[in-house]
Amino acid sequence: MRILILGSGGREHALYLKIKASPHAEKVFVWPGNGLVPAADRVERAQIADSFGELKNFIQAENIAFTVVGNEAPLVHGVRDFLKTELPGHFVFGPDKLGAQLEGSKAFSDAFMAEAGIPHGTSFVATSLAEAKSALPSQTLPIVLKADGLAAGKGVSIHEDYASAEKKLEEIFEGRIFGDSGNRVLLQKFLKGTEASLFALCNGEDALLLPSARDYKRALTGDLGENTGGMGAYTPGDHLSEAQKIYTHEKIIAPVLKKFKYRGLLYVGLMIASERADDLAVVEFNCRFGDPETQSILPLIEGDLVEYLLWTDGGRADFPLIKAETAKLVPYRRGSVVNIVIAAAGYPGAFEKDIPLIFPEHKSKDLHVTGAGIREHQGSYLSTGGRIANVVAYGKDRATARALAYEYLAAFTAANPTSREKLYWREDIAQNT
Ligand code: GLY
Numbered sequence: 001m002r003i004l005i006l007g008s009g010g011r012e013h014a015l016y017l018k019i020k021a022s023p024h025a026e027k028v029f030v031w032p033g034n035g036l037v038p039a040a041d042r043v044e045r046a047q048i049a050d051s052f053g054e055l056k057n058f059i060q061a062e063n064i065a066f067t068v069v070g071n072e073a074p075l076v077h078g079v080r081d082f083l084k085t086e087l088p089g090h091f092v093f094g095p096d097k098l099g100a101q102l103e104g105s106k107a108f109s110d111a112f113m114a115e116a117g118i119p120h121g122t123s124f125v126a127t128s129l130a131e132a133k134s135a136l137p138s139q140t141l142p143i144v145l146k147a148d149g150l151a152a153g154k155g156v157s158i159h160e161d162y163a164s165a166e167k168k169l170e171e172i173f174e175g176r177i178f179g180d181s182g183n184r185v186l187l188q189k190f191l192k193g194t195e196a197s198l199f200a201l202c203n204g205e206d207a208l209l210l211p212s213a214r215d216y217k218r219a220l221t222g223d224l225g226e227n228t229g230g231m232g233a234y235t236p237g238d239h240l241s242e243a244q245k246i247y248t249h250e251k252i253i254a255p256v257l258k259k260f261k262y263r264g265l266l267y268v269g270l271m272i273a274s275e276r277a278d279d280l281a282v283v284e285f286n287c288r289f290g291d292p293e294t295q296s297i298l299p300l301i302e303g304d305l306v307e308y309l310l311w312t313d314g315g316r317a318d319f320p321l322i323k324a325e326t327a328k329l330v331p332y333r334r335g336s337v338v339n340i341v342i343a344a345a346g347y348p349g350a351f352e353k354d355i356p357l358i359f360p361e362h363k364s365k366d367l368h369v370t371g372a373g374i375r376e377h378q379g380s381y382l383s384t385g386g387r388i389a390n391v392v393a394y395g396k397d398r399a400t401a402r403a404l405a406y407e408y409l410a411a412f413t414a415a416n417p418t419s420r421e422k423l424y425w426r427e428d429i430a431q432n433t
Helices: 010-020 053-061 072-076 079-086 097-104 106-116 129-138 162-173 242-260 293-300 305-311 398-415
Strands: 002-007 027-032 066-069 091-093 123-126 143-147 156-159 185-189 194-203 207-209 218-220 224-227 232-235 263-272 280-286 322-324 327-329 336-344 367-371 374-377 380-383 387-395
Touching: 002 010, 002 053, 010 027, 010 293, 010 305, 010 367, 010 387, 053 079, 066 079, 066 305, 072 079, 072 097, 079 091, 079 097, 091 305, 097 106, 097 242, 097 263, 097 280, 106 123, 106 185, 106 242, 106 280, 123 129, 129 162, 129 185, 143 162, 156 162, 156 224, 162 185, 194 242, 194 293, 194 305, 207 242, 232 293, 232 398, 242 263, 242 280, 293 336, 293 387, 336 398, 367 398, 387 398
Parallel strands: 002 027, 002 066, 066 091, 207 327
Antiparallel strands: 123 185, 143 156, 143 185, 194 207, 194 263, 218 224, 232 336, 263 280, 322 327, 336 387, 367 387, 374 380
C-alpha cells in the first residue's frame, strides 16, 4: 500500500518511522516532512492547511491508498470530508471537520463538555476586550487564557496576576496576535495537578487506548517559563492509573464517540488532581496525535501501526485487541521511552533561525533523533523553527532511557560548540512526574 503522511514535525517523523516499518507500507511519503526525513520520501511542497486540490492530484498521480493526517490544520479545514467525497475508497486517518472542531474551537469544545457532563476547567468565553476585562476580576488566580482557534501551540497562557492577564487580552483583541483565532478568548480556572496525555484511536464506535504519556509544556527547566507546544515527554505515564484510564474511557471518550461518531485520534489532555479515579479534568481535546508525546509512545507499541490506523477508517479489524476491564489497550512492550526536544533559545518567544546543527554518530540501537523545525542544506542541517529536533531514547525503565537521552545531548553539545548558546533543552525531562 502507498501511504502519505501530512505534516512536518517530530510527530510526523515518528509516524513515518513506524509506518515505514510496516509490511503494508510499499512506499511512504511525508508532505512536507523535515530535513531529517530521507529526501526520497519527502514531498517538497508547502504545508497543506486549507487548500486540497493539489493534494488530490498528488494522491491520484502517486496511486496513494491511505492518507494519514498528522497535524490539525487540514483536519479543522475538512481534509477528511474533502478526500472522502472526492476519492471514494481512499482511506483517511483523522476526524471529519465537525469532530476536529474539538480542537479547532476551544469554545465549541467547552460547550460540548458542559453538555456531556465531562469534567473540565469551566470557562468564561469573551467575544470582546471589554467583555473579557469586565469578567477578569471575578476569576481566581492564576488565570488561564485560551485563544478560541488554532494558534500553533501558542494560544494558551497562564497568569499569576490580573495586570499581565489584561495585557495579554489587549494583545489578543487589539494587537490581534492570533488573528481570527483570537476573536474569542476563554478565561479559565488554572487546574492544579500532574498532566497526562491519553490518546485514543477511534473508529466511530469504539476506542483503543495507547499507553499514556507525560508531556512537559512549560519552556524552562523546573516547569518555569511560558507554555509551549511541549518540550519533552515520556511513556508510559505511570501516574495515570488503570482506574483513571477506565474512567476516562467511559466518561470522556465514550461521549465523544457517541456525539461525533469520531474517527482518528482523540487526544485527551488531562490534569490529574489525586489518585482517585474521578479526580481529574480535561484540559484540552486535540484531533491528532500529540507532539512530543507521539515520539515517545510509538516506539513502545507492538503490532502494526498501519493496521491500527486503518481500523479507524474501517480498513481492517483482524488485529489483536487486549481487553483490560472495559478499556481496550493497544499492546505495548515493557520499558520506557523518553523524548527531549532540542529547541531554539527564546522559544516560544523570539528565536533565531538557520542555526547550524551537527548530529553526532551514536552506537545505541535504543536511541534515535527525529527532526521538526529543521532543513537540509548542502549536506548539513539548519534550524527553521522553535522546536528543532527530538532525542528519543528507549530503556528498560525511565531512568535508563533518560540517562541515554541526556548522554546523547552531552555528545551533541560537544559537536555543536558554537550553536549551543542559541539552543535550549530542559534538563529535567522524565526526572519527576
Ligand atoms: N503536546 C501538546 C500537543 O501536542 O498539543
